[in-house]
Amino acid sequence: MINKLVEKIKKTHAPIVVGLDPMLDYVPAQVQQAAFAEYGETLEGAAEAIWQFNKAIVDATYDLIPAVKPQIAMYEQFGVPGLQAFQKTVDYCHEKDLVVIGDVKRGDIGSTSAAYATGHLGHVTVGSKSFSTFNEDFATVNPYLGSDGIKPFIEVCKQEKKGLFILVKTSNPSSGEFQDRLIDGKPLYEYVGEKVAEWGEDHMGDSYSYIGAVVGATYPEIGKVMRKVMPKSFILVPGYGAQGGKGADLVHYFNEDGLGAIVNSSRGIIAAYKQEKYAKYGAEHFADASRAAVEDMIADIDGALQAAK
């Protein structure tokens, strides 16, 4: 799957991923109203609204981008109907040949991590049958529990040719509270990054590893260091746009081959119609606003990469 991701990035010239994190108040009134007319103001109604919202955005952008990253929390808050919308979204993105990064940030130990890996990336056995369930292509994983938590995910990735992005340095203001703590003069996130590199070397695709890392756009100096610590790992970079990152800040997350990183934008794309810059589209044409925002993001990042050559 890392090979597919690399190939699609080369084809689209777009090392970006659209974060499908549909807060209900991002969904334009007409979409909500249509869903509520059919299902009422219920969890099913909310799930339908976010599914229709996602579908319109995917339809308007899939030819420009290699990948999407649905954030499962935004679906999970609507309970079982919300998770049905998550599943429909993943399935639909696969129909459109997009790589799907499940932003699930799961992490547990042993058989429990194996169960998460099975549910999100693998196949579960029921009697004599086998089923894939949520079936994302990559999952984000939390490293706090150490190798016991990561290895069951890696096992499933090996079987299924899928991949991981392990949290190394997150984009939020308080990420330093624990992640930046110095251990023998080196921050914790660097130790985690070294582990990612180690796991990654054993699980290589053609040019990049199946085991990637998350390093936030909001810490470009750290991105520069971590790029060297994990040369063969793709870096998933959250925090572009709405959280403050810009294309020019992000060139050091990439390798000299122009690859090795994929930058996420969620709100900046899916709620673009709410920004002054894209206001002309109006809520009615929200998906066209998202397409314009994707085009601008590609120009910003690809432009910065070209300028840095």
Place this chain on the structure above:
Amino acid sequence: MINKLVEKIKKTHAPIVVGLDPMLDYVPAQVQQAAFAEYGETLEGAAEAIWQFNKAIVDATYDLIPAVKPQIAMYEQFGVPGLQAFQKTVDYCHEKDLVVIGDVKRGDIGSTSAAYATGHLGHVTVGSKSFSTFNEDFATVNPYLGSDGIKPFIEVCKQEKKGLFILVKTSNPSSGEFQDRLIDGKPLYEYVGEKVAEWGEDHMGDSYSYIGAVVGATYPEIGKVMRKVMPKSFILVPGYGAQGGKGADLVHYFNEDGLGAIVNSSRGIIAAYKQEKYAKYGAEHFADASRAAVEDMIADIDGALQAAK
């Protein structure tokens, strides 16, 4: 909810929690067969099997125990039908007046953490209506992302009078890989524990805080230290029984009032019928074997607490 937990522990003399982590191969053949006869060898069939298994164990033990801890990964692996079984299990345990600790180990930032908190502990708004979805009483949370990840959970807990158990030191062999790293001579888990104590002091129930911690049974010396670092926090202790912990090792996780900790056993209770000790019950009477294992666990832990007085 912490007050209810304390009250129920006092009433049952059982500072224990039964981990409802139903691997499909724990479920006796007759339960699986009945479920598959109705739903086929499908995800729905698996979900029905684990739900019927849970229900029988809850029916056989609810009068002895204060709380249960369903591990959501074991349900999530069966996709949407599995999560329906999770929801049914939580709802049924509430009918039996049990405190439900959702072992979800979620953790993200800002609005994403808020969405997880809403889905598991709070109420979500849809148009003019409001719904509680998974509706656990406590949730386990991962601290790697720092305060930005924890505070949205605390906000929901304040509104709903619910609580958290934050991962401090987990029970697995490799937990030390990052958690034990020394920062100015003090391990990372101790810094996390200090934060838990700080968050906890601001969110007190009558005698204990709404904000608790997870410290594994497999590290009793660490339990002793962390008990002092977080005097007002309940400690959820995994790793009893199957992972190696014993009652006598655990007395230092408790305060002098005999409270302050709750010890989890999952496989040791729910798959008790597979142990030689309880083999006489047979797979047919698996729930009676679970009841006997609960009685033995209470005797072991309450006995150790009495002996330590």
